[in-house]
Amino acid sequence: MAITLGGNQYGKAEVRLVRVDLDGERHRVTDLNVSVALSGDLTDTHLTGGNAHVLPTDTQKNTVYAFARDGVGEIEEFGLRLGEHFVRSQPAIHRARVAFEQYTWDRVEQRPHSFVRNGSGTRTATVTWAEGGVHVVSGLTGLTVMNTTDSEFWGYVKDGYTTLPETTDRILATAVDARWRHDALPSDWAKSYEQARNDLLAAFSDTYSLSLQQTLYAMGQRVLDNQPGIAEIRLALPNKHHFLVDLAPFGLDNPNEVFYAADRPYGLIEGTVRRDDLPEQHSAW
CATH class of the missing domain: 3.10.270.10 (Urate Oxidase;)
Incomplete structure:
Protein backbone atom coordinates (compact mmCIF):
# COMPACT_ATOMS: atom_id res chain seq x y z
CA MET A 1 0.00 0.00 0.00
CA ALA A 2 1.45 3.35 -1.08
CA ILE A 3 1.92 6.11 1.47
CA THR A 4 1.94 9.74 0.45
CA LEU A 5 2.08 13.18 2.07
CA GLY A 6 -1.26 14.91 2.42
CA GLY A 7 -2.14 18.54 2.92
CA ASN A 8 0.22 20.45 5.15
CA GLN A 9 1.15 23.92 6.30
CA TYR A 10 3.53 25.52 8.76
CA GLY A 11 4.01 28.94 10.29
CA LYS A 12 4.43 31.09 13.36
CA ALA A 13 1.49 31.04 15.75
CA GLU A 14 0.37 33.75 18.14
CA VAL A 15 2.78 36.57 17.44
CA ARG A 16 1.94 39.22 20.02
CA LEU A 17 2.05 42.69 18.50
CA VAL A 18 1.16 46.03 20.05
CA ARG A 19 1.35 49.07 17.80
CA VAL A 20 1.10 52.57 19.30
CA ASP A 21 0.14 55.28 16.81
CA LEU A 22 1.38 58.67 17.93
CA ASP A 23 -0.53 61.83 17.12
CA GLY A 24 1.12 64.37 19.32
CA GLU A 25 0.12 63.62 22.89
CA ARG A 26 -2.94 61.64 21.77
CA HIS A 27 -2.09 57.98 21.22
CA ARG A 28 -3.98 55.04 19.70
CA VAL A 29 -3.31 51.38 20.55
CA THR A 30 -3.65 48.33 18.27
CA ASP A 31 -3.20 45.09 20.23
CA LEU A 32 -3.01 41.92 18.12
CA ASN A 33 -2.38 38.20 18.25
CA VAL A 34 -1.19 37.20 14.75
CA SER A 35 -0.78 33.67 13.38
CA VAL A 36 0.78 32.89 9.99
CA ALA A 37 0.44 29.57 8.12
CA LEU A 38 2.17 28.89 4.78
CA SER A 39 1.68 26.02 2.35
CA GLY A 40 3.06 25.10 -1.07
CA ASP A 41 5.92 23.03 -2.46
CA LEU A 42 7.09 21.61 0.86
CA THR A 43 7.22 17.89 0.14
CA ASP A 44 11.02 17.72 0.27
CA THR A 45 11.30 19.02 3.82
CA HIS A 46 8.82 16.40 5.04
CA LEU A 47 10.40 13.46 3.20
CA THR A 48 14.11 14.28 3.36
CA GLY A 49 14.47 17.17 5.80
CA GLY A 50 15.72 19.47 3.05
CA ASN A 51 14.91 23.07 3.94
CA ALA A 52 15.63 24.83 0.65
CA HIS A 53 11.98 25.98 0.37
CA VAL A 54 11.40 26.69 4.07
CA LEU A 55 11.06 30.29 5.21
CA PRO A 56 11.84 30.03 8.95
CA THR A 57 8.95 30.74 11.27
CA ASP A 58 11.20 33.20 13.09
CA THR A 59 11.49 35.14 9.83
CA GLN A 60 7.70 35.14 9.55
CA LYS A 61 7.48 36.62 13.05
CA ASN A 62 10.01 39.31 12.16
CA THR A 63 8.06 40.13 9.00
CA VAL A 64 4.93 40.81 11.05
CA TYR A 65 6.85 43.28 13.23
CA ALA A 66 8.62 44.91 10.29
CA PHE A 67 5.36 45.44 8.37
CA ALA A 68 3.81 46.97 11.50
CA ARG A 69 6.45 49.71 11.36
CA ASP A 70 4.55 51.22 8.41
CA GLY A 71 1.28 50.99 10.32
CA VAL A 72 -1.31 48.29 10.89
CA GLY A 73 -4.65 49.91 10.10
CA GLU A 74 -7.59 47.51 9.89
CA ILE A 75 -6.60 43.90 10.52
CA GLU A 76 -8.06 42.70 7.22
CA GLU A 77 -5.89 45.21 5.34
CA PHE A 78 -2.81 44.20 7.35
CA GLY A 79 -3.52 40.54 6.57
CA LEU A 80 -3.79 41.24 2.86
CA ARG A 81 -0.41 43.01 2.91
CA LEU A 82 1.27 40.15 4.76
CA GLY A 83 -0.36 37.40 2.70
CA GLU A 84 0.63 39.00 -0.59
CA HIS A 85 4.21 39.43 0.61
CA PHE A 86 4.66 35.80 1.66
CA VAL A 87 3.25 34.36 -1.56
CA ARG A 88 4.92 36.76 -3.99
CA SER A 89 8.32 36.77 -2.29
CA GLN A 90 8.61 32.97 -1.90
CA PRO A 91 8.32 30.97 -5.14
CA ALA A 92 7.66 27.71 -3.25
CA ILE A 93 4.78 29.17 -1.22
CA HIS A 94 1.38 29.04 -2.94
CA ARG A 95 -0.89 30.00 -0.06
CA ALA A 96 -0.54 32.19 3.00
CA ARG A 97 -3.16 32.33 5.72
CA VAL A 98 -2.93 35.10 8.31
CA ALA A 99 -5.27 35.02 11.31
CA PHE A 100 -5.85 37.79 13.83
CA GLU A 101 -7.33 38.37 17.24
CA GLN A 102 -7.65 42.06 18.11
CA TYR A 103 -8.05 43.18 21.72
CA THR A 104 -9.73 46.51 22.31
CA TRP A 105 -8.42 49.20 24.62
CA ASP A 106 -10.72 52.10 25.48
CA ARG A 107 -9.27 55.50 26.19
CA VAL A 108 -9.57 56.68 29.78
CA GLU A 109 -11.80 59.75 29.58
CA GLN A 110 -9.90 62.96 28.80
CA ARG A 111 -6.53 61.17 29.03
CA PRO A 112 -4.53 61.25 25.78
CA HIS A 113 -2.38 58.18 26.43
CA SER A 114 -4.12 56.12 29.14
CA PHE A 115 -6.26 53.09 28.28
CA VAL A 116 -8.37 50.38 29.89
CA ARG A 117 -8.78 46.92 28.36
CA ASN A 118 -12.28 46.41 26.95
CA GLY A 119 -13.86 43.05 27.76
CA SER A 120 -16.78 43.21 25.34
CA GLY A 121 -15.58 40.71 22.76
CA THR A 122 -12.54 40.19 20.56
CA ARG A 123 -12.44 41.13 16.88
CA THR A 124 -11.08 38.43 14.56
CA ALA A 125 -10.09 38.04 10.92
CA THR A 126 -8.56 35.36 8.70
CA VAL A 127 -7.02 36.39 5.39
CA THR A 128 -6.09 33.73 2.82
CA TRP A 129 -3.88 34.86 -0.06
CA ALA A 130 -3.47 32.09 -2.63
CA GLU A 131 -2.77 31.57 -6.32
Whole structure:
Protein backbone atom coordinates (compact mmCIF):
# COMPACT_ATOMS: atom_id res chain seq x y z
CA MET A 1 0.00 0.00 0.00
CA ALA A 2 1.45 3.35 -1.08
CA ILE A 3 1.92 6.11 1.47
CA THR A 4 1.94 9.74 0.45
CA LEU A 5 2.08 13.18 2.07
CA GLY A 6 -1.26 14.91 2.42
CA GLY A 7 -2.14 18.54 2.92
CA ASN A 8 0.22 20.45 5.15
CA GLN A 9 1.15 23.92 6.30
CA TYR A 10 3.53 25.52 8.76
CA GLY A 11 4.01 28.94 10.29
CA LYS A 12 4.43 31.09 13.36
CA ALA A 13 1.49 31.04 15.75
CA GLU A 14 0.37 33.75 18.14
CA VAL A 15 2.78 36.57 17.44
CA ARG A 16 1.94 39.22 20.02
CA LEU A 17 2.05 42.69 18.50
CA VAL A 18 1.16 46.03 20.05
CA ARG A 19 1.35 49.07 17.80
CA VAL A 20 1.10 52.57 19.30
CA ASP A 21 0.14 55.28 16.81
CA LEU A 22 1.38 58.67 17.93
CA ASP A 23 -0.53 61.83 17.12
CA GLY A 24 1.12 64.37 19.32
CA GLU A 25 0.12 63.62 22.89
CA ARG A 26 -2.94 61.64 21.77
CA HIS A 27 -2.09 57.98 21.22
CA ARG A 28 -3.98 55.04 19.70
CA VAL A 29 -3.31 51.38 20.55
CA THR A 30 -3.65 48.33 18.27
CA ASP A 31 -3.20 45.09 20.23
CA LEU A 32 -3.01 41.92 18.12
CA ASN A 33 -2.38 38.20 18.25
CA VAL A 34 -1.19 37.20 14.75
CA SER A 35 -0.78 33.67 13.38
CA VAL A 36 0.78 32.89 9.99
CA ALA A 37 0.44 29.57 8.12
CA LEU A 38 2.17 28.89 4.78
CA SER A 39 1.68 26.02 2.35
CA GLY A 40 3.06 25.10 -1.07
CA ASP A 41 5.92 23.03 -2.46
CA LEU A 42 7.09 21.61 0.86
CA THR A 43 7.22 17.89 0.14
CA ASP A 44 11.02 17.72 0.27
CA THR A 45 11.30 19.02 3.82
CA HIS A 46 8.82 16.40 5.04
CA LEU A 47 10.40 13.46 3.20
CA THR A 48 14.11 14.28 3.36
CA GLY A 49 14.47 17.17 5.80
CA GLY A 50 15.72 19.47 3.05
CA ASN A 51 14.91 23.07 3.94
CA ALA A 52 15.63 24.83 0.65
CA HIS A 53 11.98 25.98 0.37
CA VAL A 54 11.40 26.69 4.07
CA LEU A 55 11.06 30.29 5.21
CA PRO A 56 11.84 30.03 8.95
CA THR A 57 8.95 30.74 11.27
CA ASP A 58 11.20 33.20 13.09
CA THR A 59 11.49 35.14 9.83
CA GLN A 60 7.70 35.14 9.55
CA LYS A 61 7.48 36.62 13.05
CA ASN A 62 10.01 39.31 12.16
CA THR A 63 8.06 40.13 9.00
CA VAL A 64 4.93 40.81 11.05
CA TYR A 65 6.85 43.28 13.23
CA ALA A 66 8.62 44.91 10.29
CA PHE A 67 5.36 45.44 8.37
CA ALA A 68 3.81 46.97 11.50
CA ARG A 69 6.45 49.71 11.36
CA ASP A 70 4.55 51.22 8.41
CA GLY A 71 1.28 50.99 10.32
CA VAL A 72 -1.31 48.29 10.89
CA GLY A 73 -4.65 49.91 10.10
CA GLU A 74 -7.59 47.51 9.89
CA ILE A 75 -6.60 43.90 10.52
CA GLU A 76 -8.06 42.70 7.22
CA GLU A 77 -5.89 45.21 5.34
CA PHE A 78 -2.81 44.20 7.35
CA GLY A 79 -3.52 40.54 6.57
CA LEU A 80 -3.79 41.24 2.86
CA ARG A 81 -0.41 43.01 2.91
CA LEU A 82 1.27 40.15 4.76
CA GLY A 83 -0.36 37.40 2.70
CA GLU A 84 0.63 39.00 -0.59
CA HIS A 85 4.21 39.43 0.61
CA PHE A 86 4.66 35.80 1.66
CA VAL A 87 3.25 34.36 -1.56
CA ARG A 88 4.92 36.76 -3.99
CA SER A 89 8.32 36.77 -2.29
CA GLN A 90 8.61 32.97 -1.90
CA PRO A 91 8.32 30.97 -5.14
CA ALA A 92 7.66 27.71 -3.25
CA ILE A 93 4.78 29.17 -1.22
CA HIS A 94 1.38 29.04 -2.94
CA ARG A 95 -0.89 30.00 -0.06
CA ALA A 96 -0.54 32.19 3.00
CA ARG A 97 -3.16 32.33 5.72
CA VAL A 98 -2.93 35.10 8.31
CA ALA A 99 -5.27 35.02 11.31
CA PHE A 100 -5.85 37.79 13.83
CA GLU A 101 -7.33 38.37 17.24
CA GLN A 102 -7.65 42.06 18.11
CA TYR A 103 -8.05 43.18 21.72
CA THR A 104 -9.73 46.51 22.31
CA TRP A 105 -8.42 49.20 24.62
CA ASP A 106 -10.72 52.10 25.48
CA ARG A 107 -9.27 55.50 26.19
CA VAL A 108 -9.57 56.68 29.78
CA GLU A 109 -11.80 59.75 29.58
CA GLN A 110 -9.90 62.96 28.80
CA ARG A 111 -6.53 61.17 29.03
CA PRO A 112 -4.53 61.25 25.78
CA HIS A 113 -2.38 58.18 26.43
CA SER A 114 -4.12 56.12 29.14
CA PHE A 115 -6.26 53.09 28.28
CA VAL A 116 -8.37 50.38 29.89
CA ARG A 117 -8.78 46.92 28.36
CA ASN A 118 -12.28 46.41 26.95
CA GLY A 119 -13.86 43.05 27.76
CA SER A 120 -16.78 43.21 25.34
CA GLY A 121 -15.58 40.71 22.76
CA THR A 122 -12.54 40.19 20.56
CA ARG A 123 -12.44 41.13 16.88
CA THR A 124 -11.08 38.43 14.56
CA ALA A 125 -10.09 38.04 10.92
CA THR A 126 -8.56 35.36 8.70
CA VAL A 127 -7.02 36.39 5.39
CA THR A 128 -6.09 33.73 2.82
CA TRP A 129 -3.88 34.86 -0.06
CA ALA A 130 -3.47 32.09 -2.63
CA GLU A 131 -2.77 31.57 -6.32
CA GLY A 132 -6.48 30.88 -6.80
CA GLY A 133 -7.65 34.12 -5.24
CA VAL A 134 -7.92 36.16 -2.07
CA HIS A 135 -10.47 35.40 0.65
CA VAL A 136 -11.29 37.26 3.85
CA VAL A 137 -13.31 36.08 6.84
CA SER A 138 -14.04 38.70 9.51
CA GLY A 139 -15.56 38.01 12.88
CA LEU A 140 -15.73 38.38 16.62
CA THR A 141 -15.63 36.09 19.61
CA GLY A 142 -16.51 36.28 23.29
CA LEU A 143 -19.24 38.91 22.88
CA THR A 144 -21.37 38.10 25.94
CA VAL A 145 -25.01 39.20 25.73
CA MET A 146 -28.18 38.65 27.76
CA ASN A 147 -31.93 39.13 27.45
CA THR A 148 -33.60 39.01 30.87
CA THR A 149 -37.00 38.18 29.35
CA ASP A 150 -38.70 37.62 25.95
CA SER A 151 -37.39 34.07 25.77
CA GLU A 152 -39.31 30.78 26.10
CA PHE A 153 -38.47 27.10 25.77
CA TRP A 154 -41.21 24.49 25.54
CA GLY A 155 -42.68 21.82 23.24
CA TYR A 156 -39.41 19.86 23.04
CA VAL A 157 -38.97 16.08 22.96
CA LYS A 158 -39.40 14.39 26.32
CA ASP A 159 -38.34 10.88 27.25
CA GLY A 160 -37.55 8.93 30.39
CA TYR A 161 -34.45 10.99 31.07
CA THR A 162 -36.04 14.44 30.71
CA THR A 163 -36.20 16.54 33.88
CA LEU A 164 -36.01 20.07 32.43
CA PRO A 165 -39.31 21.92 33.00
CA GLU A 166 -40.86 23.96 30.22
CA THR A 167 -40.75 27.72 30.60
CA THR A 168 -42.49 30.70 29.01
CA ASP A 169 -40.17 33.27 30.58
CA ARG A 170 -36.44 32.74 30.97
CA ILE A 171 -33.10 34.51 30.79
CA LEU A 172 -31.35 33.98 27.44
CA ALA A 173 -27.60 34.57 27.56
CA THR A 174 -24.75 33.59 25.28
CA ALA A 175 -21.19 34.46 24.26
CA VAL A 176 -21.31 35.12 20.52
CA ASP A 177 -18.67 33.57 18.29
CA ALA A 178 -19.34 34.74 14.72
CA ARG A 179 -17.35 34.62 11.48
CA TRP A 180 -18.55 36.04 8.19
CA ARG A 181 -17.05 35.53 4.74
CA HIS A 182 -16.82 38.42 2.31
CA ASP A 183 -17.79 37.70 -1.27
CA ALA A 184 -16.88 41.28 -2.20
CA LEU A 185 -14.22 43.13 -0.22
CA PRO A 186 -15.66 46.29 1.40
CA SER A 187 -14.10 49.69 0.86
CA ASP A 188 -14.22 50.40 4.60
CA TRP A 189 -13.33 47.42 6.80
CA ALA A 190 -14.00 49.24 10.07
CA LYS A 191 -17.48 50.32 8.95
CA SER A 192 -18.30 46.80 7.73
CA TYR A 193 -17.23 45.28 11.05
CA GLU A 194 -19.18 47.78 13.15
CA GLN A 195 -22.27 47.24 10.98
CA ALA A 196 -22.07 43.46 11.43
CA ARG A 197 -21.47 43.74 15.18
CA ASN A 198 -24.37 46.16 15.60
CA ASP A 199 -26.65 43.91 13.52
CA LEU A 200 -25.79 40.88 15.65
CA LEU A 201 -26.59 42.80 18.83
CA ALA A 202 -29.78 44.30 17.42
CA ALA A 203 -31.11 40.95 16.18
CA PHE A 204 -30.33 39.28 19.49
CA SER A 205 -32.15 42.05 21.35
CA ASP A 206 -35.13 42.31 18.97
CA THR A 207 -35.94 38.61 18.59
CA TYR A 208 -38.63 37.17 20.86
CA SER A 209 -36.96 33.81 21.19
CA LEU A 210 -38.61 30.39 21.35
CA SER A 211 -35.23 28.70 20.89
CA LEU A 212 -31.59 29.76 20.70
CA GLN A 213 -31.55 28.26 17.20
CA GLN A 214 -34.24 30.76 16.15
CA THR A 215 -32.14 33.58 17.58
CA LEU A 216 -29.03 32.33 15.76
CA TYR A 217 -30.83 32.40 12.41
CA ALA A 218 -32.26 35.88 13.07
CA MET A 219 -28.79 37.20 13.89
CA GLY A 220 -27.23 35.75 10.76
CA GLN A 221 -30.09 36.91 8.56
CA ARG A 222 -29.81 40.48 9.85
CA VAL A 223 -26.12 40.62 8.94
CA LEU A 224 -26.70 39.28 5.41
CA ASP A 225 -29.70 41.54 4.83
CA ASN A 226 -27.67 44.67 5.54
CA GLN A 227 -24.40 43.77 3.78
CA PRO A 228 -24.78 42.28 0.28
CA GLY A 229 -21.01 41.73 0.10
CA ILE A 230 -21.13 39.13 2.88
CA ALA A 231 -21.73 35.64 1.48
CA GLU A 232 -22.33 33.66 4.65
CA ILE A 233 -21.94 33.80 8.42
CA ARG A 234 -21.15 31.01 10.86
CA LEU A 235 -22.25 31.33 14.47
CA ALA A 236 -21.54 29.35 17.63
CA LEU A 237 -23.74 30.29 20.59
CA PRO A 238 -23.16 28.58 23.94
CA ASN A 239 -26.32 28.69 26.04
CA LYS A 240 -25.18 30.31 29.28
CA HIS A 241 -27.86 28.78 31.47
CA HIS A 242 -29.53 30.74 34.27
CA PHE A 243 -31.72 28.57 36.47
CA LEU A 244 -34.42 29.95 38.72
CA VAL A 245 -33.56 29.30 42.37
CA ASP A 246 -36.23 27.55 44.44
CA LEU A 247 -36.77 29.81 47.46
CA ALA A 248 -39.82 27.91 48.73
CA PRO A 249 -37.82 26.12 51.48
CA PHE A 250 -37.24 29.57 52.98
CA GLY A 251 -40.88 30.59 52.75
CA LEU A 252 -40.17 32.93 49.86
CA ASP A 253 -41.51 33.23 46.33
CA ASN A 254 -39.27 33.90 43.34
CA PRO A 255 -40.99 35.90 40.60
CA ASN A 256 -38.14 35.47 38.07
CA GLU A 257 -35.70 37.55 40.12
CA VAL A 258 -33.10 35.21 41.67
CA PHE A 259 -31.10 32.88 39.40
CA TYR A 260 -28.18 30.51 39.56
CA ALA A 261 -25.72 31.13 36.71
CA ALA A 262 -24.43 27.69 35.70
CA ASP A 263 -20.88 27.43 34.37
CA ARG A 264 -21.03 23.95 32.79
CA PRO A 265 -22.23 21.84 31.15
CA TYR A 266 -23.90 24.10 28.61
CA GLY A 267 -25.83 23.74 25.40
CA LEU A 268 -23.85 24.71 22.30
CA ILE A 269 -25.84 25.88 19.29
CA GLU A 270 -23.98 26.19 15.97
CA GLY A 271 -25.14 27.04 12.49
CA THR A 272 -24.43 28.75 9.18
CA VAL A 273 -26.69 31.33 7.53
CA ARG A 274 -25.87 31.75 3.85
CA ARG A 275 -27.11 32.97 0.53
CA ASP A 276 -28.78 30.04 -1.23
CA ASP A 277 -26.91 30.41 -4.51
CA LEU A 278 -23.52 29.63 -2.97
CA PRO A 279 -21.64 26.30 -2.69
CA GLU A 280 -21.77 24.67 0.72
CA GLN A 281 -18.01 24.50 1.27
CA HIS A 282 -15.38 27.17 0.79
CA SER A 283 -11.62 27.14 1.28
CA ALA A 284 -11.64 30.48 3.12
CA TRP A 285 -12.86 28.80 6.30
